[in-house]
Amino acid sequence: MRRARRSDGGQIAPLMLLVVMAAVGMLLVLGQVGVRLDERHRAQGAADAAALSGAVWGRAAARDIAERNGATLEDYLSEGTEVEVVVRIGSARARARAARTVAGGSVS
Numbered sequence: 001m002r003r004a005r006r007s008d009g010g011q012i013a014p015l016m017l018l019v020v021m022a023a024v025g026m027l028l029v030l031g032q033v034g035v036r037l038d039e040r041h042r043a044q045g046a047a048d049a050a051a052l053s054g055a056v057w058g059r060a061a062a063r064d065i066a067e068r069n070g071a072t073l074e075d076y077l078s079e080g081t082e083v084e085v086v087v088r089i090g091s092a093r094a095r096a097r098a099a100r101t102v103a104g105g106s107v108s
Helices: 009-057 059-068
Strands: 072-079 082-089 092-099
Touching: 009 059, 009 072, 009 082, 009 092, 059 072, 059 082
Parallel strands: none
Antiparallel strands: 072 082, 082 092
């Protein structure tokens, strides 16, 4: 009586499927992380520009600069010579401050 031989040849397909699925999942996660990092950096740049602009020319200028950078001005606070702004791009929020010096009107 002959014994039936089992072939192991078909068992690599499920393993390869799992490896491919894991790789695709990692790529999706890394893509989302990249998008969020990009939004955060863009939001910080927009906030910095809006704060500087707001310190020199006021709230309307801060809003305009934020919008030109693809951001939404969420908050604007001006106290004396200091301006603080909060902007949003996507899910990222950023805060920045700028001060107007009294002598010469330059921004620091």
